[in-house]
Amino acid sequence: MSMIRGLRGATTASSNTKLAIFEATKELLETLVKENKIGVDMIASATFTVTGDLDAAFPATVARIELGWKDVALMDLRQMTVPGDVPMCIRVLVLFNTDDAPSELRRVYLRGAKNLRDRNGETT
Numbered sequence: 001m002s003m004i005r006g007l008r009g010a011t012t013a014s015s016n017t018k019l020a021i022f023e024a025t026k027e028l029l030e031t032l033v034k035e036n037k038i039g040v041d042m043i044a045s046a047t048f049t050v051t052g053d054l055d056a057a058f059p060a061t062v063a064r065i066e067l068g069w070k071d072v073a074l075m076d077l078r079q080m081t082v083p084g085d086v087p088m089c090i091r092v093l094v095l096f097n098t099d100d101a102p103s104e105l106r107r108v109y110l111r112g113a114k115n116l117r118d119r120n121g122e123t124t
Contacts, residue, residue, distance in 0.1 A: 001099070002097045002098060002099050003097070003098065003099075004044060004095055004096065004097055005095070005096060005097075005098050005100070005102060005105060006093055006094070006095050007032065007036060007038075007093070007094045007095075007096065007105050007107065008091070008092070008093055008094075008107050009028050009029075009031075009032045009091070009092050009094075009107055009108035009109065009110075010028070010086075010089060010090065010091040010092070010108075010109050010110070010113035010116055011024045011025070011027065011028040011089070011090050011108075011109070011110040011111045011112075011113050012024060012086060012087070012088045012089050012090065012110075012111040012112035012113050013054055013088045013090060014088075015088070016053060016054050016055065016056050016088065017056050017057075018056050018057040020056075021050075021054060021056055021057040021059060021062075021090065022057060022061070022062050022066070024090055024110075024111065025048070025059040025062040025063070025090055025092075026062050026066050026067070027110060028090065028092060028108060028110055029062065029063055029067055029092070030067070031108045031110065032092070032094065032108045033067075035106040035108060036098075036100070036105055036106055038094070038096055038098070040067070040068055040069055040071075040072070042096045042097045042098065043069060043072045043094060043095070043096045044072070044073065044095045044096060044097065045072060045073035045074070045075075045094075045095045046060070046063055046069070046072060046073075046074050046075075046092055046093065046094045046095070047074075047075045047077065047092065047093045048060055048074070048075065048076045048077065048090065048091065048092050049076075049077045049078065049079040049090075049091045049092075050076070050077075050078065050079060050089070050090050050091075051079050051081075051085060051086070051087060051088060051089045052078060052079070052081055053087055053088055054088055054089075054090065058076045059076060059090050059092070060074035060075065060076045079091060086112055086113055086115075086116060087112070088112070089112070089113055089116075090113075091113075
């Protein structure tokens, strides 16, 4: 039976430019979709957050224009500021329909965001 599941991922942009934000976001989303065999018709919504040092572009624009997520509810938000957070970080939470159990899903952490998982498997 298909259920809605949430899947997290994160990456970092190389700079605060539209191109750098778009490249990092596209790589993150393409990897997340490939690793979890997610079709665009399975996706209900995606929420993106960026750290305060990224303001040159909206990550959701990449999903909508570059990946064809035209009918997916998309939202961009500012990540809360926490001392020691990963700079230039783009995070995403994708809600999608799947038959897979949560334990079968593969979270994706790329570039400078690879270390966002602590010893207990928690994400930040």
